[in-house]
Amino acid sequence: MDKDEALIEKLKNATLKDTAFSELLDTYQERLYWHIRKIVSTHENADDVLQNTFIRIYKNIQKFEAKSSLHTWMYRIAYNESMRFLENNNKKRYKDIDTISDSHLEVLFEDEYFDGDEIQKKLTNIIARFTEKQRRVFQMKYFDDLSFRKISEILEVSESTLKSTYYTTVKIIEEKIFL
């Protein structure tokens, strides 16, 4: 039995649930935070979504059927929560999510917890102008280091499509960042 399986067993046990949940937070909180932060941009938004994500995980852990790994399942919840957040709170700003406006980047650059230099801003700018699908694939693969199989489970897209999308984004970044 691996670490995650043991953790799931404890989470499903009413007497051990709270201790196990604390352990779960220690293991996955930071990774999920960064996953969320890349979608919702600012620290404040990411904090809200992270809390909602973990509350949802706590409430639904009994329904987890281990069809995918715990890690993938939690990533999917975080992804869905982030998308729900964008839809509910930023309908105007993210009206057309595929063409993120300059105002979105302004919000990101004005965030007190953004401290990027010119190259970092340039990279952020390039990523922000990807399509929604390209952006998520690139971020999950490159920053979160998820396997294509896991990304495929989270986004429900075939692995071959993901690979092609990822390498296209890498090529675009390499071409644009050193112009």
Added chain:
Amino acid sequence: MMNKSTENNKRQNFLEEGFKDDVFKHHNKYLGTQIPEGYFAKSKSSILNKINEDIKIKKTKKQLVFWMRPQFKYMAAASLVFILCLTVWLQSSNKTDVLEETNFELFVFSDTILIESLLVDESEIDAFTDATLFNEILVKAEISEQKLDNLVLDSLILEDSLLNYYIDYGLIETLVL
């Protein structure tokens, strides 16, 4: 800052370094994103507190609505239906009594007429019919008049009670207005 930029300018390393163990450094290095100091510890306790609050609220809600459980709801609904049925039944049984009394009166009236009609000569039957019908109309008129009197008396009693009410609560004001 300059060092960071120079580092990022090394094209060969860029996007080939893969994921580092320190997820924060990785994000900070390429995206320039920061987090407040000690954020994850604070966030952890905040999440746990929120969950505990949710559990407490749920427990309180459960205690408050104990009597609203389905079995109690069914019992209450059944009782209401029973009371409704009982009311309808009582009302309809009262109406039957009234009808029966009326029918009885009509029967008595009819029997007398029938018996008398046997004794009447055929030549006088037209006059008897006229007289009987005239009597019947008179009796019915009398009965309905009595009922009307009763109604008027009842309404007078009611009006008296209303009069007392108006006198108690400013009859003069009412009249003036």
